[in-house]
Amino acid sequence: MPSPYVIILANGLNGLGAIRSAAQAGLKAYTLITKRSDLSTYSRFSEVTFLVPPNPSLADLRPILDRLFIRENGPGVLLACSDNSAELLGELKNEGYSKHHLIVPSMETTRILNDKKLECRAMEQGGIALPKTYYQLSVNDPESFPLIIKPRTFRDYQILGAKNVILYTQTELDEFRQRFRGQVERFIGQEVIQGADDNLWVCNVTFNLQKEMSACFLFQRLGTMPSHYGVTSLAISRENMELREECEKIGKALNYCGPAMIEFKKDPVSGRYLYIETNPRLGMCNWFDTRCGINNILACTRVAYGQEVAFGPQTNNVVYWNFFGDLIARLEDRENIFSILFLYLRLLFRRRIGALFYWRDPIPACKYSWDAIKNIFRRTNKKLRRRFS
Incomplete structure (x- = not known):
């Protein structure tokens, strides 16, 4: 029997996390990137990296997928890390493509979730509470x-x-x-749902071929970049049974198969969790999932190869930290420097998972940090020039 492997359509932190998660699970990972500067390029865990056009078509993917099928003497599992790549995999599934495993939602479901108007109306019809x-x-x-x-x-x-x-x-x-x-x-x-960033919750989940939830990791956001309305920069892993049940309802409403990132915000007035969005792909923080015991990349692979998916409970009260991203977002939001310092000092007493740094794969963090430092200096110089011009 050929060994299981994954083919990751990478994009930034999503792709880097997926590559590392595959390595931790003992899976060989092949990576497709749309630009040479992508973080995945610098990871030592990618078996081979292929460069495709910025907006790849199925014609760009098929020759690569054929080569990998021959090289590995069997199918791999295709994984999307961006909305665009999710649509590509949906198109492949719609065509009846069978050379590699497609543990992804249907093209129609992906189309709905990639259109906010269609998505919100579908959720309302499914009985999901929205703003x-x-x-x-x-x-x-x-x-x-x-x-x-x-x-x-x-x-x-x-x-x-x-x-x-x-x-x-x-x-x-x-x-x-x-x-x-x-x-x-x-x-x-x-x-706009009122309340601080810690009212925001994310569920990274995998639904199997029977449209049942096979894996679920939950975390509470503590910071975003940009502040309040951006992607996760600081978070803590926390169990939440109410949101698990909501995710199961959403999966049934969409007849969903594959990985998804589902977001909610708790309304401090009513106490209800209101639906924000579902991304039909791997979540940006999938490496956080893995380090806390729920490897959604492995879950997708086991589903694809007809194996049982069984994880223990997630590890809670672990902090996810994108230091430079979180710091820049808070400074741009004009948060008091002493409150930021006090927050970061408190985090030092908790177990932490770096968004980028991993001692077995250090180069992506060095690349990201260097770019972040240059960005800080560029913005500082721009403000100084404006002040003294």
Whole structure:
């Protein structure tokens, strides 16, 4: 029997974590990247790294996948680390591709989850609690502010120039409508759930071929980059049975198969957990999952090869820390330097998992840290020039 292996369509921290998780599970990992500077390029655990175009098509992937099938004398497991690569794997599944294992949702499910308007409506129909959502911003006036504006798809980020934007008044909404006249329907609006970053929760899960949840790792965010509305920069692993049950409901509502990253925020007023989004791919913090005992890369592989998926309970009260990312986000948010220092000193008394540093694979952390330091100096110099010009 050929040995199990994975083929990772890598992207930044997601891909780096997947490669390391595969290595920890004893799996051979092949990596596809869209730029030479990707963090995965610097990992010692990738068997072979292939460079594909920035927006690869199936025609770009197939020759590589064929070579790997021949090289390994059998199929591997394809894993997506970005929204774009998730769509590619969905297309392969839709075509009936069978040379490699595709433990991924259907193309229709991926299309729904990569469109915020379709996603939120599907969740409402499935009985999942959401923040108040406005689907037609050209005519819908919100009941209250602030309002978070989200591009419907990852392709629409370029229209907005950001992952989201916060509007605080009706005047700002009117200005937004004027600025994006003719494109307003490419966005949705949602009420901003009040509360600090520690009201944010993430569930990294794997659903098997029977659409049952095979693995689940939960953590509570403590910081994001950028602050409040970005990706995880600081977190702590915590069990939450209520959210496990919500994830199972979401899986059933979507008839979901494969890995997913599901986000919630707790409303401090009602005490309810409100759904934020589902990413139909591996979560950015999948290395955190693995270090706390729930290896979602291994779970996907076992599902693909028809093996039992069984993990012990997750290790709780472990801290995930992207030091430079978290520090920059807090400084940009004008957080008091002494409160940041006090927070970081308290974290030193807990077990910590670095977002990047791993003593057996140190080069990616060195690369990321050097880029972060250059970024800090560049921003500092820019501010100084503005001040003295």
